Amino acid sequence: MTTGAWLKVLSASPEYFYLAFLGQALVGMAQIFILGVPARLAAVWFGPRQVSTACALGVFGNQVGVALGFLIPPAVVGNHEDVKDIGHDLKILYYGMAVAPSIMLCLVLFFFQKEPPLPPSPAQASLRQQLPITDKSTDRQTYLQTLKSLLTNRNFVLLLFSYGINVGVFYVVSTLLNQTVLLYFANAEEDAGRIGLTIVLAGMVGSVTGGIILDKTHRFKECTLVVYFMALAGMLAFTFTLTLGHIWVIYITAGFLGFFMTGYLGIGYEFAAELTYPIPEGTSSGLLNASSEVFGVIFTLAGGEILGAHGDIATNGTLTALLLAGLAMTLLIEGKALKRQAAITLRHSHTHLEQEEMLTTQT
Template sequence: MSTDEKKTLLETAETSNFQASLSGQRPRPAYKLYPARFVILAVLALLNTSNGMLWITFAAIAPSVKSFYSLDSDLLVNLLSLIFFVVCIPGGFVGAWVLDTWGLRTGLLVGAWLNGVGAIVRYFSAFGHHYYSVLMTGQILCAAAQPFILFAPTKLTALWFGETERATANMVASIANPVGIAIATAVSPHLSSPSRMDVLWVYAIPAGAGVIMTTIVFCIWGSKPKTPPSTSASDEKTSFWKGLRQFWKFKWYVMLMIGWGFGVGLFNALQTFIEQLVCTRGYSEGFAGLCGALLILFGIPGALIAGIIVDHTRKYKEIMKVSYVFATGALIWFTAAIRYENEEVQIAAAMSVFGFFALAMLPVSMELSVECTFPHMSEATAAGLLWTMGQIMGIILVFIGQVPGLVTQLNQIHAPNNTCSSKPNPTISTTTRMTPTPSTAQDTVSDMINYSWMLCGITAFLAIGTILFFWPHYRRIEREYEVSVMTNESSEGVDDTVN
């Protein structure tokens, strides 16, 4: 803070407190927390849950989707999920720009309506001749909604929540997306068959509720409260374009972006290839689904605990480093265990530990993105670039999973107990579950153990780099502490003058 800024702030505080003291009143509080913040948080959590459900709707029911829409390629089914990765990259810049330029209210209204309309369009694809093109149109609209919804938690917590609430609130809003993914993965197989697609109208219900609740909430409240909850919430932020041009100047943020981007890509890769990673050693499709569920199920308490800890201790980098180390160890444990048969307990435990510590980094990283760039980047821009990097890394890692050198083709002699499909899909799969078929000695299956070891190596390298070289400055916390000290000093000066 410059000398002139400090002088202006001090004069403002002194004038306000002096006038309050002369009138016999206590100095007026500079900041205020509104109960409405919890309502807006609940609405955003609903939107994130719904969007996660719409994204992964068809991943676990690929055979039914192919039959219902008369498709002749697995790739067409996979594109229904992959389109979210593709749209989020250019759409991420639009979403961050709208949130930071036009405000939280406009951004969430746009996101909610895109999400709701997309869900309805998807539903209409089930009428008549079951039009795949209509289904894809609806899916694209839902994908376009994702940046507006996914980038909003950091913006919401900065504008509405107090200094000791932000990480926990961010966790609640952000973790709702993987919760939606877990719900859809578990429920979709029970709501579909080759002759019916009940998932379309069932998943449209929370999307429609999100539209209604978002519209009502923002007819009552605006993008931000009348009185800010903290010093940082009242500060002017840099414009979207200026922040975008200078993000590379903040080395701690760049390091965070690289680590976070790979982490999101790794999470998506594991969700994508979990069945192929375990099926060559005889682990069933159901067990692969259980591993994917454990990843998220144990990640929820991990994120909750991490959010509460950093809210009360400000130990952002410490929690980040500890989580990175244990997540890396769990990934190595998982890779070592899947080399052998009948190790269900070890594999499930490794995935649970990985999920706990991997998702613990979610609220910490989102808050760190602001701490590393404040006030030179707005909240949605800082968080949005992290998510966009994660989507890019997800696409890259999924494509790398198709490289022949990292994927070994084994025949029935070398993998006699495999439960994989005898004709593995050479295209990208987003958690597609294929029905195992009998194998012969001439059939081959993909062994991805080398790919998993590659992921372990990169994760370990980034973990070591984070431990040794990641020592960020908390710009927002330093600003709030500085203003707090100056305000206290000004209040003491006023008391001395009056007495």
Template structure:
């Protein structure tokens, strides 16, 4: 039986994997009869996009599930809030450390190898987390999470490149929205939604076993064992499901994910492919020069700051949702997780709409400005409603705004960054955008989590810190209005 993806073709001009008859729908002789100048799209692009989206969703399912049940994890594993937050922060740390090697590998070897590595790390990490389900094996849980975090840097960076390689200009922003923004949000949605649903317990019993900062535990040894055994069984069900899903996605990637079509879908992609003439060390040297050259683009540097702020604050709100909201609404422990679910659910629709609007209008500046203004409204309203402690269910309002604005920002950011840095490799511009957001996410989560952990009276400091950051990002956005280089090339 033939595989959908053939072995890599070693040509100087393009680093591609030729797609065989089953994918292209043409015999090899028919494909080669076309002129190299022809631009074509292939139906297999949607299969490739779906598998990529599954990988990125899988990465986020593994990343976020501890956030809505942070109090349960702290008590069950007998660890501090610092270690629970570290389960999230390790993803950001490994992304920063491995960003440049991952960008170079993506540029040199293409999509397939990077996505295969990411799928493998996800599957292995999920298996180790399954082995670390026992209450004495937090170190194994942390090791599995760290291993899975390696997938983030290899897969997340590749989303805009996949859109450029496989999709025509009229579909690129939509493909980036689906693969690079909707897929991770869907993964976060599942991670946030399934853990409170599967890993739940009687709150009175949990309070008796775990206590809090002012009340020590008072449960009997029998009650403690009963609670611990119940949490073990629920975590086991969840981890088995995640590990099985990780293995399925890895198998799909191995057999059905292809690197590139035989002919490019756009003029900009064709010119970019033909530009890559060097090999070996010279290619690595050129990669470093072009990457560092991106920082000479003032608009791109400013936009990196904006993207870092919006993406970091959005991720921080989701990551620290439990420790920020729970002190003010202690009776809504299970419902807190559904706030994040609301944001992710609304973001999926808004991301798709944002991608389609960009494909139709190319109005990058206007869409960015609207998203940033909505982000300021979202974070400010969240802070005000938390501090007034009036009605828990009013918090759903800012989380709807979070989904409509901040969570959908990535769908816009990747494409806008590529437009202002073309012909810089797509993985490089998106990688630099992501790296800034990861650095600021670590700072923001640590800052907000530190004050929330000390005392409920210090929570407002973290909230207003996020409001100030978002307002700064919105202000900078006003001055970011670059030339749309790739759009200009494709129009010609």
């Protein structure tokens, strides 16, 4: 990501468009890996009553970056008549975008620890106990074997598709938001940008709220179903309030949609970690991100074509039908197939038995 950001610094000139494209591609590829970090870090560093909130805060950080993306570039880069002035503003923007990840890279290189000295949860303790007795030459799964294990896990595959559909629909809504709003409100470009910001900010709150609720209840499937259903309701509300002619109503329905649709991100990561334990959380969340990117590209291209040919009602109706299909897939996931919670329960049982044996021996 840092390399791509510095390439963009060098590309702030019309003749270096290819360099800007290369830098953007590197940043985009890095995003797949970075988006999977919160679930892994949360599992390694936080206990069972903190892990979902920690993951949600990681997703929250990502959404803060998206929100800043709505605010900072328009404030820094002006719409000048002279291309050189635009290039000057872009150079300032790109320097800021390169210095920040460079600082983070140095902090990670010099201060980042792989794991805490003591495991923060019974699930992590079980994993550490298994590592010393593992024969590295024969028993350690390769990455391809891990992928095979994930892709043959029926519950995870259902989540993989339902997650990709949800986030893919969110990408379409965000990408086509400006065009959709302008169909009903002339000269509302600034309002469209603020509505997009509202979606992101509401999603940040939704993400943290979902993490806290998961830590309190550990009801992963139930929370996922509720959030998915409310995202579906938000999509319907957003679709049919556009025709009312009141821009303030769109702010409300878009915020409602963003709260649940973006709030689903962290919940999806944690649900995947529960379904696929002891496979590393970074692998499962990486697949979820890849699924969302694939569905996002397909849905965005299709959504643009439908919007141009048949209008926004047909487009949003299609997106609503896709969310309904994703909700149906979520219903098919077995709610009792929570392997990480089972490991925690088993670990507690073993600890309790060991304590009883020690008391009996002392007696």
